[in-house]
Amino acid sequence: MTIKTYQSHAVLEDLKNGKVYRARKNLRFDVAYQGLITLFGLHCEAPIFGYLSRHKSCTNGKISSGVLLTLQVPADQVWLTEYRVWADYMYCVTHYTLPQNRFQLISNEEFTQRQFDSMLINLKEQRSPSQYRMPQTIMEKIRPEWLVSYEDYSLPPVRRFLQKILHR
Secondary structure: OOOEEEEEEHHHHHHOOOOOEOOOOOOOHHHHHHHHHHOOOOOOOEEEEEOOHHHHHOOOOOOOOOOEEEOOHHHHHOOEHHHHHHHHHHHHHHHHEEEEEEEOOOOOOOOOOHHHHHHHHHHHOOOHHHHHOOOEEOOOOOOOHHEEEEOOOOHHHHHHHHHHHHHH
């Protein structure tokens, strides 16, 4: 699967130096990330997110000052979710669950437990990429041999264009 993901320059350097990248805990989103790790049975501290190449993405890099990595990842190393469902899940878990139980909602006016349970089923069900409107990818790690190319979004657009031409 061809996956695009925005990462830091440090991640790119690690990959260029032959190191496997694994995301570290993110305190702000740890509750939601741990819920995803449990839901998918992942073996990592924090998931790595991306999107499928040639599919509608949720970002175009304008919000990123990092590096856009293009990866060729074996399908068995990728979990897919619908971006909208993933975003709703992240919101629910960070606002309406307790850290000790990421699958039970606290009573609120925005989401019911039934809606949340439906989200969990939708997230866990793996479908073919064509069955997602806007597929969000989840990975445990990035291996250096998966790196196909990169584009540095911290550079001005003209420099990015020249970098692209010179690295072909």
